[in-house]
Amino acid sequence: MVKKYKASTGVDEFYYGALDETEVAIITGSPERIEFLQTLNIEMPQEPVRAYGDNKTAEIAVSNGNVTVTAAFHRLPEEDKAVLFGLEKTETGLYSYGSTDTPPYVACIFAKTYQDGSKEWVGLPKGLFMRPTINSQTKADGVEFSTEETSAEFMDREVSGFTEEKSVVFGRDEKGSTAQRDALFQAIFGKAYPSTATTTTTTTV
Template identity: 60%
Template sequence: MAEEQKNYHASTGVDEFYYGEVGDGIVASYIERVEYLQTIDVDMPQDITRAYGDNKTAEMAVSNGDIKVTSAFHKIPMEDKQRLLGLEVKDGITYMGSKDNPPYVATIFAKTYEDGSKEYVGLPKGLFTRPKLSGKTKEDGTEFSSEEIEAQFMDRKIDGLDEEKSVAFAVDKKGETTNRDALFMKIFGKPYPGTTTEPAGA
């Protein structure tokens, strides 16, 4: 049986940032897209701890740190900030305060490749924090600003797995969506937006 060829192509872009409120469950109450994702970094730190005895290493263990996500967009619409940050809205005014309570959300985004394939990254449960406000005067040329927002994610029960997980990956070749559709069902408990049927084995 021929071995499937490995893909060594590096990603060249990002796309399809989705989020959905999951609370303490595994099914999102909605799935919403934020367009014009520019950059996204998922920091998944690990440290190795050593135990010593007889002047040498007796045992090693891996300690996993907090998963932190930093993403930059051309602009984050106010409606998405209200949902992600749990902001109060009254009479057309949006308010932030010390008692804001952001909801637990799941997110998925895609890394794109020149050959048309995509790698989807799913984060099942986390909290977003308020972005920094900044502005700059207009000068001779036009410069577009961007908005950055941070979040931290934790382990969550994933249907079909014995242990809780905090990150999931799915890769589809050009023109294929099987793994993408399966990942949406695992992370959001809902089909990919625009589709109505659940993938086989979900």
């Protein structure tokens, strides 16, 4: 097997889905995409724990910390905020934040892209997104685009194909291949990768 050493150069295709609390399916509905993902960082801390005896280390174990995700988007649409943060919406279209907001458990998938056309798909099986900070600033001499950043905490969940519960799942496709992507969507969402059929009409003159 040939090892790959090229680093990723971008991120793309962020999808999420609210987990089905009835457990009839993995997620309710179909995976929903949020476009224009800018950055996504996953922190998976580990800490060594030492046991001592006879004035030396007898054993070392590894303590796994919480999986924390920080994501920045060009903009988060209100429809996605309502789902991710559990916001209430009025009949007139107003959204609100309140002390009783209860965000649902969600699953997420995104792609790390490479210059050679390959993609590494990353799946997050179960987590909660936290409300973002609202930032605004005055317009000065130039134009500066704002960024909407949010954080989330993820936990282990049963994922088909693995004997133990998992909190992050990876799969890599070479250019032109979608096998790992399709397998990850089924494992994380229980749904096929969303595809849009394009119909071409030819007019004869």
